[in-house]
Amino acid sequence: xxxxxxxxxDGITTEDCDRMLTCFGAYERRFSGGEVICDFxxxxxxxxxxxxxxxxxxRIDAFGSRTILEELEPGxxxxxxxxxxxxxxxxxxxxxxxxxVVLYIDYWHVTHECSNLCAHHSVLLQxxxxxxxxxxxxxxxxxxVLSRRSIRDKLMCYFSICxxxxxxxxxxxxxxxxxxxxxxCSDRSAMMREMKNMREERLIETNxxxxxxxxxxxx
Amino acid sequence: xxxxxxxxxDGITTEDCDRMLTCFGAYERRFSGGEVICDFxxxxxxxxxxxxxxxxxxRIDAFGSRTILEELEPGxxxxxxxxxxxxxxxxxxxxxxxxxVVLYIDYWHVTHECSNLCAHHSVLLQxxxxxxxxxxxxxxxxxxVLSRRSIRDKLMCYFSICxxxxxxxxxxxxxxxxxxxxxxCSDRSAMMREMKNMREERLIETNxxxxxxxxxxxx
DNA sequence: CAGATTGTGTTGCAAAGGCAACAAGATTTG
DNA sequence: CAAATCTTGTTGCCTTTGCAACACAATCTG
Numbered sequence: 001x002x003x004x005x006x007x008x009x010d011g012i013t014t015e016d017c018d019r020m021l022t023c024f025g026a027y028e029r030r031f032s033g034g035e036v037i038c039d040f041x042x043x044x045x046x047x048x049x050x051x052x053x054x055x056x057x058x059r060i061d062a063f064g065s066r067t068i069l070e071e072l073e074p075g076x077x078x079x080x081x082x083x084x085x086x087x088x089x090x091x092x093x094x095x096x097x098x099x100x101v102v103l104y105i106d107y108w109h110v111t112h113e114c115s116n117l118c119a120h121h122s123v124l125l126q127x128x129x130x131x132x133x134x135x136x137x138x139x140x141x142x143x144x145v146l147s148r149r150s151i152r153d154k155l156m157c158y159f160s161i162c163x164x165x166x167x168x169x170x171x172x173x174x175x176x177x178x179x180x181x182x183x184x185c186s187d188r189s190a191m192m193r194e195m196k197n198m199r200e201e202r203l204i205e206t207n208x209x210x211x212x213x214x215x216x217x218x219x
Numbered sequence: 220x221x222x223x224x225x226x227x228x229d230g231i232t233t234e235d236c237d238r239m240l241t242c243f244g245a246y247e248r249r250f251s252g253g254e255v256i257c258d259f260x261x262x263x264x265x266x267x268x269x270x271x272x273x274x275x276x277x278r279i280d281a282f283g284s285r286t287i288l289e290e291l292e293p294g295x296x297x298x299x300x301x302x303x304x305x306x307x308x309x310x311x312x313x314x315x316x317x318x319x320v321v322l323y324i325d326y327w328h329v330t331h332e333c334s335n336l337c338a339h340h341s342v343l344l345q346x347x348x349x350x351x352x353x354x355x356x357x358x359x360x361x362x363x364v365l366s367r368r369s370i371r372d373k374l375m376c377y378f379s380i381c382x383x384x385x386x387x388x389x390x391x392x393x394x395x396x397x398x399x400x401x402x403x404c405s406d407r408s409a410m411m412r413e414m415k416n417m418r419e420e421r422l423i424e425t426n427x428x429x430x431x432x433x434x435x436x437x438x
Numbered sequence: 439c440a441g442a443t444t445g446t447g448t449t450g451c452a453a454a455g456g457c458a459a460c461a462a463g464a465t466t467t468g
Numbered sequence: 469c470a471a472a473t474c475t476t477g478t479t480g481c482c483t484t485t486g487c488a489a490c491a492c493a494a495t496c497t498g
Binding site for chain 2: 122
């Protein structure tokens with residue numbers, strides 16, 4: 001099962017698309033690396049779609065511990081119900097890591113037939129449904145990784161997912177080794193120690209962000 | 220922000236609903252406690268909707284360690300892209316915990332206008348969108364909890380969510396204390412030890428599944 | 439290019455958590 | 469009702485992990 005990423009506007013012509021976006025009151029914004037795209041300070045009724053570039057959903061807790069809650073790639077959604085709204089009073093941000101174009105769409109407009117009867121409203125809805133399914137999929141993966149009890153198991157689970165996605169046992173991490181520690185919610189030095197052990201036990205080979213799974217699990 | 224759960228068929232009359240379901244090839248099945256509703260053995264193109272009862276999404280890894288990946292309540296969705304499909308070769312099941320009625324809908328039919336032009340297709344799509352958003356929301360919560368580094372923090376985060384949902388500092392856990400350990404992916408005895416400490420430090424009070432948060436966080 | 443920042447790699451130490459094992463109350467089931 | 473099962477509760481021991489602190493390469497920035 002492989003998911004090729006789709007864009008929200010696949011199957012809609014540029015003219016129709018422009019017309020709908022005007023009708024929806026949608027708008028685009030550009031961000032450059034390091035900028036905070038969204039800080040969830042006030043509730044918003046709009047969905048953000050990463051059109052291009054990269055961003056991360058970051059949580060910083062009261063003690064300054066930083067966690068990457070999510071990697072956002074082109075096609076990724078954020079905002080609204082997609083993000084857990086700060087129950088624990090930590091600061092949450094979507095931070096741009098590589099120059100981004102973000103499209104904002106009002107949620108209400110998407111779910112209600114508009115008076116102009118936009119021709120491709122239903123196509124948009126279908127695309128949105130599919131993007132959300134992809135998002136649900138990636139969150140399930142994250143839960144899968146985080147549900148492991150040890151750093152080693154978390155790494156092995158995450159690497160398995162990466163290698164499955166790459167369709168080979170060798171792949172490149174989508175972020176730095178340090179960020180990987182944030183992703184698996186473990187201490188960086190503890191993780192590096194464990195990776196060293198795993199290299200010595202010949203479970204993996206690493207070279208920078210390049211990782212190769214050696215023990216292709218037999219089961 | 221409070222979410223009242225919706226049903227997939229809200230806003231659709233019973234007759235229209237029946238007609239659509241026939242048209243979609245949807246069907247209902249009943250399960251009783253302990254039965255395995257879905258084992259993800261073969262890929263399926265359908266969405267499962269819990270209509271009534273309760274179920275859990277369970278993973279059992281190669282060493283027999285059991286994890287509740289998700290609590291499924293009426294309105295919850297499972298199957299397809301909603302569940303991470305077994306990358307790590309562990310066994311995954313949806314298990315019925317209280318007598319369930321489950322509705323299966325073919326995914327393809329939902330996303331494509333049918334030839335019969337079912338009147339309320341778009342309403343169904345909107346409802347599905349909303350259910351998926353709710354699911355995304357609950358998965359975000361789960362990630363929020365699991366991303367905490369210590370058992371104490373995981374518990375506090377989870378209890379905060381529960382108390383927010385209950386709109387008061389006292390609430391009843393939706394599952395047994397033992398199952399809570401599975402939910403937060405920690406050792407049961409370690410969790411009990413930590414809960415004991417937390418009781419002694421007067422962070423919480425517990426009585427069976429009844430929990431009261433004492434330190435209503437000041438920030 | 440110099441200084442600042444970020445990423446990588448390492449270590450000692452203390453604390454937290456996992457594991458195993460046991461005991462006893464509660465609930466279910468034949 | 470008695471046996472079996474599930475849930476709660478506890479403890480000791482040992483491993484894993486987090487934390488603090490350091491060193492050094494790579495990259496960014498004015």
